[in-house]
Amino acid sequence: xxxxxxxxxxxxxxxxxxxxxxxxxxxxxxxxxxxxxxxxxxxxxxxxxxxxxxxxxxxxxxxxxxxxxxxxxxxxxxxxxxxxxxxxxxxxxxxxxxxxxxxxxxxxxxxxxxxxxxxxxxxxxxxxxxxxxxxxxxxxxxxxxxxxxxxxxxxxxxxxxxxxxxxxxxxxxxxxxxxxxxxxxxxxxxxxxxxxxxxxxxxxxxxxxxxxxxxxxxxxxxxxxxxxxxxxxxxxxxxxxxxxxxxxxxxxxxxxxxxxxxxxxxxxxxxxxxxxxxxxxxxxxxxxxxxxxxxxxxxxxxxxxxxxxxxxxxxxxxxxxxxxxxxxxxxxxxxxxxxxxxxxxxxxxxxxxxxxxxxxxxxxxxxxxxxxxxxxxxxxxxxxxxxxxxxxxxxxxxxxxxxxxxxxxxxxxxxxxxxxxxxxxxxxxxxxxxxxxxxxxxxxxxxxxxxxxxxxxx
Numbered sequence: 001x002x003x004x005x006x007x008x009x010x011x012x013x014x015x016x017x018x019x020x021x022x023x024x025x026x027x028x029x030x031x032x033x034x035x036x037x038x039x040x041x042x043x044x045x046x047x048x049x050x051x052x053x054x055x056x057x058x059x060x061x062x063x064x065x066x067x068x069x070x071x072x073x074x075x076x077x078x079x080x081x082x083x084x085x086x087x088x089x090x091x092x093x094x095x096x097x098x099x100x101x102x103x104x105x106x107x108x109x110x111x112x113x114x115x116x117x118x119x120x121x122x123x124x125x126x127x128x129x130x131x132x133x134x135x136x137x138x139x140x141x142x143x144x145x146x147x148x149x150x151x152x153x154x155x156x157x158x159x160x161x162x163x164x165x166x167x168x169x170x171x172x173x174x175x176x177x178x179x180x181x182x183x184x185x186x187x188x189x190x191x192x193x194x195x196x197x198x199x200x201x202x203x204x205x206x207x208x209x210x211x212x213x214x215x216x217x218x219x220x221x222x223x224x225x226x227x228x229x230x231x232x233x234x235x236x237x238x239x240x241x242x243x244x245x246x247x248x249x250x251x252x253x254x255x256x257x258x259x260x261x262x263x264x265x266x267x268x269x270x271x272x273x274x275x276x277x278x279x280x281x282x283x284x285x286x287x288x289x290x291x292x293x294x295x296x297x298x299x300x301x302x303x304x305x306x307x308x309x310x311x312x313x314x315x316x317x318x319x320x321x322x323x324x325x326x327x328x329x330x331x332x333x334x335x336x337x338x339x340x341x342x343x344x345x346x347x348x349x350x351x352x353x354x355x356x357x358x359x360x361x362x363x364x365x366x367x368x369x370x371x372x373x374x375x376x377x378x379x380x381x382x383x384x385x386x387x388x389x390x391x392x393x394x395x396x397x398x399x400x401x402x403x404x405x406x407x408x409x410x411x412x413x414x415x416x417x418x419x420x421x422x423x424x425x426x427x428x429x430x431x432x433x434x435x436x437x438x439x440x441x442x443x444x445x446x447x448x449x450x451x452x453x454x455x456x457x458x
Contacts, residue, residue, distance in 0.1 A: 007130065007137045015129050016141055018183035019122055022085070023145035025177050026115050029092070029170075031153035033057075033108070036166040043166070046101030055219075056105050057112035058403055059212030062396060064116020066208030066251060069392025071117075072124045073385050078188040081121035085181040088114025089174055096170035107170075116395075123391040125184070127379050128191040135379055139372040140318035143310065147368075150307040207250040208396065214243030215403040222411035244400070251396050263381050263390050265447040269329070270374045271397035272441045273336060276434035277367055279405035280340055281306070283413060284356065287346075287427050292353035302356050306364035313368020325377050326449040332369035333442035337435045339363030344431025347424045366438075374448075381450045 007016045033053065041050050064084065071080045091110030098104035126138045160169050221236030255264040281303065288299035317328060342359040345351055374394060382390045409430060416426030 007134055007141060012130060012134070012138075012187075014183050015125070015187040016138065018180055018187070019125070019138070020141050020145045021180035021183065022118065022177070023122065023142050024149055025173055025180060026088070026118070027146045028149040028153050028156075029111065029173060030057075031149055032157035032169045035154050035157040036161050036169050039161055039166045040104065041101070044098060044101045044104055046104070049101050049105065052101075052105045053108040055216045056109040058215060058399070059209065060109040060112035061116045062208040062212040062215075062399060063205050064113040064118075065120060065392050065395045065399065066116075066204040068117045068120035069389040070204060072121055072388030072391075076191055077121035077124040077128065077388075078191070080117050081125065081184065081188065082181065084114045084116070084118030084121060085177060086114070087117065089177050090114075092170045092174050092177070096167045096174075119395060120388055120391050123375065123379075123395075124387045125187065125191065126375075127382070127384070127387045129187050132380070136320075136372060136376050137318035139375045139379075140314040142375075143314035143368060143372045147307045147310045147314070151304060204251060204392070207247040209247075210243050211247030211251060211396070211400060214240045214245075214247060215400055215407070216240075217243060218404065219407035219410075222407050223414075225411060225415075248396075248400070252393050253390070256393075256397075259444050259447050261447045262450055263378055263393075265444065266374050266377045266381075267390075267393045267397045269333070269441045269444065269448060270371075270394055271401035272437055273333060273367070273370050274398045275401035275405035276340065276437045277336065277363065277405070278402040279409040280343060280363075280431055280434045282406045282409045283427060283430065284343070284360065286413065288353055288356065291347060291424050291427070294353060302360040305357055306360040306367075309361040309364025310368040310371075311364075313365040314372050315368075316365075317369045317372055324449070325373055325380070326445055329370055329373045329377070329448055330442045330445035332366045332373065333438045333445060335362050335366035336370070337438040337442065339366060340431045340435035340438065344428040344435065347428035347431065349424065377448050 037050070037053065041047050046052075068080050068084070087110050091107045091112075091114055094107030094110060095104050096107075098107060122142065126135060126142070130138045157169050160172065164172075217236045217240030219240075221233045221240055224230075224236060225233035252267055253264040254260070256268040259265045259268055284302050285299040288294045288302070313332070317332075320328065323331075339359045339362045342362075343356060346353060346356050346359075375391075378390050378394050379387065412426050412430055413423075416423040
């Protein structure tokens with residue numbers, strides 16, 4: 001049997017390298033910001049606005065995702081991708097040269113917008129530049145490129161900050177981002193745009209902005225609740241829920257809430273698994289420190305183990321031809337459910353901490369299988385002029401759900417910490433709830449298969 005060429009065969013090598021470099025730098029910047037933020041905020045005298053750079057990135061990232069979907073479907077990935085890289089680069093320059101917090105926040109907003117534009121364009125480039133059989137491996141590159149910076153990102157960013165200052169973390173990425181963009185230009189010149197404008201596209205950026213504001217409002221409401229400020233918590237939460245409902249009704253495909261078969265079910269399940277995973281991940285180090293007395297390094301090692309598992313899962317799904325994608329998604333969700341249930345058990349009195357390490361590898365494997373698999377399912381069921389819009393819905397579901405999951409986990413931490421001994425019970429409840437969500441999603445995974453006669457090979 002003749003061996004099929006890989007994504008690094010001469011025909012696709014530059015494209016694959018360019019995608020890996022661009023996505024890795026986007027991911028590194030996101031990790032680096034968390035590392036350098038305390039130093040940057042202190043230098044810019046902006047401690048009162050510490051959360052703004054994160055919130056504006058989230059909001060503008062959603063706007064970029066909303067803009068890019070219809071833009072890519074109308075003219076193809078070339079202009080949206082190059083624009084995204086340019087806007088992201090401008091954001092790096094603004095943040096790296098900022099003399100005050102307002103300029104720094106504006107730079108973070110530009111970075112979020114640029115990442116949103118570029119990520120959808122890269123997704124469509126995969127659909128147009130690679131044959132169907134190589135798409136799982138191409139999406140594995142994207143998944144691994146998001147994960148691998150987590151292995152060295154904090155250390156590298158910390159070293160750069162210590163020796164060259166926090167501004168170098170942003171400014172040093174500029175030539176690398178531009179170089180990655182140049183490697184993608186040959187592929188961008190050869191892909192053909194779909195050429196049909198999608199209906200209602202001009203409204204989506206506004207509804208994406210509304211959705212982002214809803215996430216921020218809910219997070220703020222949760223913070224107010226944890227601080228015991230009931231009235232602001234109720235008002236912010238109500239406004240956030242209303243904004244989310246109004247925005248997501250437009251941004252997600254019809255029937256997503258009901259798990260309608262096909263793309264709507266894929267988009268919904270991507271949100272469920274993102275919400276569950278990032279909610280639990282955000283509290284794992286804190287749980288190990290608080291309940292088991294581990295140090296900073298030991299409590300962070302599960303995240304490293306999970307990143308390695310994610311990479312392995314992404315690579316494995318790219319090489320599997322059986323089972324079918326819906327079944328593979330079910331297996332990944334089942335692995336996540338087992339991981340979260342096991343983590344919940346380690347929060348109970350008398351249970352040791354060490355099982356968290358292998359459990360989080362299993363969780364990483366599950367995410368490494370599920371995230372690219374949902375991408376493949378969307379690509380396989382999208383016509384050429386639907387790829388951008390469907391990819392936009394998939395990413396919006398992921399980003400929104402991740403923000404909601406981490407925000408909800410933060411509220412639970414605050415409420416549990418206020419009750420002292422209730423912290424372990426609260427974290428166990430979070431793990432069991434996440435496990436139940438993934439188990440239910442695994443049951444519904446069969447609905448992600450294509451509607452009969454609807455599968456599309458673009």
